[in-house]
Amino acid sequence: MAVTKADLVDNLFDTMGINKREAKEIVELLFEEMIMALERGQDVKLSGFGVFVLRKKNARPGRNPKTGLEVTIPPKRVVTFRVGEKLKVKVDNYAGSKNEADKSD
């Protein structure tokens, strides 16, 4: 099962001794403030977790796959994510334990 905002709220409620409304407020405001920073053109750097970086994509030629007509895809601003060190190491450990189970030597 995927982790959702509701799971994050429950976890704060269970571990912090704050009420559900307060827990929900933190979770909602956190992601809203991250979106607002990116809207303002600011990258969001979360040490250990990773960095959300804005990228400019130039206009480029494309094709409507249905009609085959050539169109120009307009320039865009997009968000990319670069993985932080702590997250990378933790995920690598998961992969490492799986490899060892696979090898059996």
Next chain:
Amino acid sequence: MVKSELIHRVAQRQQGLSMEDVEFGINKIFDHLIDALAKNQRIEIRGFGSFTLHYRPARTAHNPKTGEKVKAPSRYFPHFRPGKELKERVDKTDPEED
């Protein structure tokens, strides 16, 4: 924007919790997200985006200095896919376009 500023902004916008509580809570949220991905659990934050692990099979790589062949083991790495709301809001407010 770094985490401390994010914590500050969230603390200012809510009522009843101290700055310390908000800081503790936000650190808990990111720990929770890291632990979930470390177990290969998918994360889905409506409006913001989703995180999943992508798999890279083992391959033979080369040491660029010596040209020597080295085995690169298979690995997983976290991947982020922006949500619809994040995509739309970030794209439509390009300051250079205005």
